[in-house]
Each structure stands twice: as structure tokens, then as C-alpha cells.
Amino acid sequence: MRSGRLFRDGVATFALLGILSLLASKLNNRPEPVQTGEFYVIDGDTLSANGERLRLKGIDAPEYRQPCRRDGADWACGEEARKALVTIVKTGRPECRGGERDRYGRLLVTCVVGDVDINAALVRTGMALSYGGYAAEERIARQAKLGVWAGDFERPADYRREERGKQSAAGGPMKGLIDYISQSIGWGSHGE
Structure with missing residues (x-):
């Protein structure tokens, strides 16, 4: 028994x-959530739709205020990265899909407009770097010296780290704490 x-x-x-x-x-x-419709471009790798921030997955674009150097002169590569994304988004009706979130709570997405992978296009034109994806596209841009690869630039992650250090030093320890909390809940940096 x-x-x-x-x-x-x-x-x-x-x-x-x-x-x-x-x-x-x-x-x-x-299925992963799909977002279509009107998108507002925040910077070269971040969109906003219906009050939610969407981070383009696998890429890292220069920060909006980030400068780069080309032919011995500064150029606004961060602004240009944003303009490149605006141009692509305006060519049709983008569709973004993704299910993961980053540490700031932004939805990580891959976006297409028609047959064009927006994430890949930004890397292929040198307006964003590969960040865990799109290594082949980065090789193409690097070899052709497109976008940021046409001169000297600081990697966006390094630029953000330096800027946070400068802000913390300028505002003392309390400012650094406020910045840390703001970034932790998604009010801070657009990158990473």
C-alpha cells in the first residue's frame, strides 16, 4: 500500500x-509588445511614445550635447545622431518591438520602418556604436569612415561617466546623490 x-x-x-x-x-x-504611431526623438538612441521612453536595443549613440572632432574641428555629433534618427523615423510608419527593460525602466526595442532596421541603419551610417549588437554594421561604418568614425570621438558611455563626474564635483556630495537617485528612477541620462 x-x-x-x-x-x-x-x-x-x-x-x-x-x-x-x-x-x-x-x-x-x-509576443513582444509592438508600438507604432507617432514617436518623439529624444536623442540618437531614445524615442518617446505615449509617455513611455524607448531605448534602441544594441546601439549607443553620442549624447545630445556630446561633441566629436573631424578635420581638426569640433562638430555636434550628438545633435547629428538625433537628426539622423528623426530623418529615419519620418520616412514612414515606424514599428518598435521589445519586451525587456533597461535599468532605468526604458523599454528596449528594435525598430523598423518598412524593411529598414532603424537600429542597424544608425550604426551603419556611423551615427551610433554597436552596443551588444550590430558589429557587422559598425565594421562597415568604421572602414568607410562614416559619422563618428570620420574623426575622433569619445565613446558615449565614457562621455556620460565624465559628465556625471563633473556634475557631481560641481554640486558636491548632495548633488551627486540627487543625480544618482534621478538616474536610478529614469530622470537622468538618456544613454546606457
């Missing part, structure tokens, strides 16, 4: 685990 109960309990446990496994796989296979 005892061995029968153990067998029954074992079968019930495996059945329950099987059902939980099926449920977990169904939840993991749900």
Missing part, C-alpha cells in the same frame, strides 16, 4: 512539474 502511494505521489509531482513547465514556456513565448 505504501509503495502505491509513493508511486501515485511521484506521478502527481511529475505531472504538476510538466504542467508548470508548459505554462512557463507559454509565458516565455508570448
Whole structure:
């Protein structure tokens, strides 16, 4: 009798685990949210739609106020990156999809307009760097000396880190704490 109960309990446990496994796989296979419509371009790798910030996945564009150097002179590469994204977004009806969020709560998305992968296009034209994706596109831009690759530039992540350091030093420890809290809840930096 005892061995029968153990067998029954074992079968019930495996059945329950099987059902939980099926449920977990169904939840993991749900379609990613898709956003279409009007987008506001914040900077070269961040959009806004319906009050939500969307971060273009796999790329890192120069910050809006970030300068670069080309032919011995400064140029506003951050502003140009934003303009490049505005131009692409205006060419059609963009569709952005993604399910993950970054540490600032922004939805990480890959966007297309027609057959054009917007994320890839920004990297391929040198207006953004590969950040975990689009390495082939970055090689193309680098070899052709397009965008930021036409001169000297600071990686956007390094630029943001320096700017945070300058702001913290200028405002003392309290300012640094406020900046840290602001960035943690998504009010701060547009990058990363």
C-alpha cells in the first residue's frame, strides 16, 4: 500500500512539474509588445511614445550635447545622431518591438520602418556604436569612415561617466546623490 502511494505521489509531482513547465514556456513565448504611431526623438538612441521612453536595443549613440572632432574641428555629433534618427523615423510608419527593460525602466526595442532596421541603419551610417549588437554594421561604418568614425570621438558611455563626474564635483556630495537617485528612477541620462 505504501509503495502505491509513493508511486501515485511521484506521478502527481511529475505531472504538476510538466504542467508548470508548459505554462512557463507559454509565458516565455508570448509576443513582444509592438508600438507604432507617432514617436518623439529624444536623442540618437531614445524615442518617446505615449509617455513611455524607448531605448534602441544594441546601439549607443553620442549624447545630445556630446561633441566629436573631424578635420581638426569640433562638430555636434550628438545633435547629428538625433537628426539622423528623426530623418529615419519620418520616412514612414515606424514599428518598435521589445519586451525587456533597461535599468532605468526604458523599454528596449528594435525598430523598423518598412524593411529598414532603424537600429542597424544608425550604426551603419556611423551615427551610433554597436552596443551588444550590430558589429557587422559598425565594421562597415568604421572602414568607410562614416559619422563618428570620420574623426575622433569619445565613446558615449565614457562621455556620460565624465559628465556625471563633473556634475557631481560641481554640486558636491548632495548633488551627486540627487543625480544618482534621478538616474536610478529614469530622470537622468538618456544613454546606457
